Amino acid sequence: MGQKILLEHANVPGIKTYEVYRQHGGYRSVEKALKSMTPDEVVEEVKTSGLRGRGGAGFPTGMKWSFIDKKSGKPRHLVCNADESEPGTFKDRYLMEYIPHLLIEGMITSSYALGCNQSYIYIRGEYMWVYRILETAIKEAYAAGWLGKNILGTGWDLDLAVHCGGGAYICGEETALIESLEGKRGNPRIKPPFPAISGLWQNPTVVNNVESIAVVPWIVNNTGAEYAKIGIGRSTGTKLISASGHCKNPGVYEIELGLSVDEFMNSDEYLGGMMDDRPLKALIPGGSSVPILPAHLIFKNAEGGDRLMSYESLSEGGFASGSMLGSGGFIVYNDTTCVVRNTWNFSRFYHHESCGQCSPCREGTGWMEKVLHRIETGHGREEDIDLLWDIQRKIEGNTICPLGDAAAWPVAAAIRHFREEFEYHVRFPERIKDKDHFVHEPFEKVRHLVAKQTV
Incomplete structure (x- = not known):
């Protein structure tokens, strides 16, 4: 298998606890960022990494961060979009349930980069057991001095809260999420203004996906240039894939972007081929909202080239013969599917x-x-x-x-x-x-x- 960044320690016993997470290098990115880097330098590392938003849109994360208003003097906020409601997608739940401190570390480092003093994790309403796991982990982070006043003696303060959503898919859209976080009905706002200018309580706000934030510690610790070496072209780094449907080995996988769809689908290291060895009929590569692909376009594009697990390759040919990587909800259908x-x-x-x-x-x-x-x-x-x-x-x-x-x-x-x-x-x-x-x-x-x- 390829390099693991997010799931490197996923199988370590007790990794969801602060003590074990810290023993395995946890919170090093906070120390490095606060003690030896300016906020702008952290933003530049994320830009250099080529990291693209992992919630589905694939917009460059560092560029999104650079849009936040720093001149108005208003408080800034980072909001983690953990409202994972896309059918076929469950990778964020896995991260939060089994490695909650990775997300919290990412929130702290990212909040420092953006100049935030109050940040939020907005979690899907049906994830109540995960909500409790995050609450426990946040209390541990406060107790260890990673959250609260004067973090690491730098004079920088950060409070972090988890907000349980209203159980609505629409609240996964960033402006509807902001409306819900403010206590209102989750209706999307007309843009502009964009959240980077007027978001939560009309303050400059960045909304990022769980996976996007959780990878920031690795980028800070290892540099954006090293992250950019992983993957292919503009699809840098690794990606979590939620695999389900008629495959032999469903589950959450971390792949290096650029892996061929054929290898991901048929290799024993990944999905292991079709359940009961029935013929493959169709595939949805990025969650229910992206176009379905018939069997003859899954492994090869319309021109006969190998289809890769990347933003560019899956969209080759447009919607006439391609699809989208989206949120990575990889749904497999055999020949019995209607x-x-x-x-x-x-x-x-x-x-x-x-x-x-x-x-x-x-x-x-x-x-x-x-x-x-x-x-x-x-x-x-x-x-x-x-x-x-x-x-x-x-x-x-x-x-x-x-x-x-x-x-x-x-x-x-x-x-x-x-x-x-x-x-x-x-x-x-x-x-x-x-x-x-x-x-x-x-x-x-x-x-x-x-x-x-x-x-």
């Missing part, structure tokens, strides 16, 4: 989680769910497929926040790559036999039946 049912399930989720603020999302997600349900249960009409395409097209790019895009992209990709399966549901409803409406017939047979009837 793409129509899977897409309907995602649409139900996004309809339920829409905040309702934007008409295209509020109305469009509901209609997509209804039409997909009609097709899935054998009551669809031929024109429903084009209707779905039209609805998703009118949602994408027309909402305040990316939830609209997240709802539209899976529907568009499913129709683009598996249109025959939608037509199969419409034309052969009697073949959908079992109670779950799974299409057990091979996709090639589905294509043949549809093509034969069309002729």
